[in-house]
Amino acid sequence: MECPICGTRDVGRVGQxxxxxxxxxxxxxxKKGQLVLYxxxxxxxxxxxEPIPPASEVMGT
Ligand SMILES: [Zn+2]
Structure with missing residues (x-):
């Protein structure tokens, strides 16, 4: 398992x-194939x- 944000493999298991x-x-x-972050x-x-918007969307503002 890798972290979907930073890609590290240093992830621990929580619950099931x-x-x-x-x-x-x-x-x-x-949840149902969709990534949920806490x-x-x-x-x-x-x-x-909240899902982090792609950098390209942030730069326009
Ligand atoms: Zn991470």
Missing amino acids: QGFFCRECCVEFTW RPDEEGELIPV
Whole structure:
């Protein structure tokens, strides 16, 4: 398993289908084939992360 964000293989397993990247500090899982990201906040609660838009879209603004 590789991290879909940074590509590292340093990912740990969380629960049955979740994974945690130590590089990005994000938890990720797949729901029906779609990648879902979570970032733990200061209290350890998992906050869904919005999909990051491609860099090409950001540069126009
Ligand atoms: Zn990562």
